Amino acid sequence: MILVSAFLFGMLFALGLGIGGMTQPARIIGFLNVTGNWDPTLAFVMGGAVATTFVLFPLILKRRAPILDERFAMPERNYVDAPLIGGAALFGVGWGLSGYCPGPALVSLVTGASPVLVFVAFMAIGLAIANRYVRV
């Protein structure tokens, strides 16, 4: 059941990304282009997503445990440090260069198009390097 549930929510997540416009990198770049011809569309995607989780997460976390498991697996660290800021800064540069963040890039693999394959291959290399050499 845990796997079925993860599968279904992964599918729903992908549908949300696609319907919202997150799998169109030119739109992301248009949204990030705040000093130019700004495309505000994605503010509604992120606003809709965060508004939903902002209301539901606290209600869900009042439970002692999730429905299918014994405990919630939550991030434990709550302090701001240099790797957090440096990593986020690097990610932002990559996001701005391409218009892809990880979720939309993975969903776009189904197009089989070489720009997506190249991006995801190098993203995997980056993740693997950081997995190996950086304590996370």
Next chain:
Amino acid sequence: MQAFSVVTPLLGGVLIGLAASGLLLYNGRIAGISGIAAGLLPPWDRETRWRLAFFSGLLTGGVILSFAYPVAFSLPPRSLPVLAVAGLLVGLGTRIGNGCTSGHGVCGLARRSMRSAVATATFMTTAAITVYLIDRVSPALR
């Protein structure tokens, strides 16, 4: 500003929020895509299975979109070398910074996490600066 529609972005956003909330309610896990992707690479552990299931769901959703709503997909207006560098930066950065748009943005802000708020503000800022630089200073980078 360009002409834009509000309904599909809002609907897409709510679906993303419901998916992240559902994964938390049923599985007790954070829907952080970079962490899920990193967990698919070795070394594998007990968490790998659900991550693989979620990833399979993402791809299945992608297949459904490509048949039912093919306009959802367009390709980045960038050259392959630029995309390679971008992919590497996204992989390194999300792993070092412990999250991306989904983990820090959609889930972290909902948990009222200071780490995630700082991370989100940081990557939104550097992303906007990058787009500005490409747009104004170096169109050749496209």
